[in-house]
Structures are given as C-alpha cells and as structure tokens.
Amino acid sequence: MPTGKVKWFDADKGFGFLASDDGGEVFLHASALPAGMESVSPGTRMEFGVADGRRGPSALSATVLERTPSVAKNTRMPAQRMAVINEDLIKLLDDISGGLQRGKYPDRAHGKKIATILRTVADNLDV
Known part of the structure; x- marks a missing residue:
C-alpha cells in the first residue's frame, strides 16, 4: 500500500x-x-x-x-510545576472571592497577577 x-x-x-x-x-x-x-x-x-x-x-x-508531534505539548510545563501554580491560583482566587461577593474588585496589581496565572494555566491545559 x-x-x-x-x-x-x-x-x-x-x-x-x-x-x-x-x-x-x-x-x-x-x-x-x-x-x-x-x-x-x-x-x-x-x-x-x-x-x-x-x-x-x-x-x-x-x-x-x-501523527505530527504537537509543539504545544512538547513545550508545556511539567505536571508537577502546574500543580504548584494551580495551588497558588486557588489561594489567589480564594483571597479575592470575599471582596467580589461584597461588590469590590481587586486592585489593579493584584488583578494583573491573577490574570497572568490564569493565562498560564489555560495555555498549558489547552493543547
């Protein structure tokens, strides 16, 4: 064939x-x-x-x-490192949760940190 x-x-x-x-x-x-x-x-x-x-x-x-090798899969973070980042993300989201429930967003610097971590997690999971 x-x-x-x-x-x-x-x-x-x-x-x-x-x-x-x-x-x-x-x-x-x-x-x-x-x-x-x-x-x-x-x-x-x-x-x-x-x-x-x-x-x-x-x-x-x-x-x-x-299959052709996935560039994204080959460049993503090791699972152990992602576990640490996820734990940090959970803590950060927990911290802002109370303020959001009271109708208050986090300050700009804190919001930027959370957004950066969220993007990192999304980029490494979406392959």
Whole structure:
C-alpha cells in the first residue's frame, strides 16, 4: 500500500492533498479518513489505497501511521510545576472571592497577577 505525508487539509472544505512517497500528489477527501477522524495535520504520515478519480489519483481508506508531534505539548510545563501554580491560583482566587461577593474588585496589581496565572494555566491545559 502506498504511503505519504499530508501536504494540507482543510476541514471546512472536507479535502486536502497527500504527497506520496513516490513523488506524486494524491487527492484526500474527508470520507477516506479513519472513522471518527474529521481532519489531519500537515506532515502526518498516512498509508492509503489509490483509485483513479475524475481529476487524478484519489486516496481510499487512509490510515494514520504516525501523527505530527504537537509543539504545544512538547513545550508545556511539567505536571508537577502546574500543580504548584494551580495551588497558588486557588489561594489567589480564594483571597479575592470575599471582596467580589461584597461588590469590590481587586486592585489593579493584584488583578494583573491573577490574570497572568490564569493565562498560564489555560495555555498549558489547552493543547
């Protein structure tokens, strides 16, 4: 079975192209992706069957051989460090909770610290 890498894939349009290892280009429709998979990232290695379509070779029943590594996953903080940051965040949120219940927001400097920590936690969890 031929193999290749995803050149590009547009999930909204439902198709993309594979760069076959033999040098050719193969059309990849969303219906050829594995069940439950709606999109693939550029650079993902795939194995696929090929059929001649109206506009050239088309991939049939493609399977993922290896996924492209996630840059975000490789650069996020270790879990132990995130645990410490989460504990600090809980303490900070606890501190401002009483004031918020009385209708008072924290001062600008304190609010900025909390916002920075919230963004850090969100960035590391959302990969």
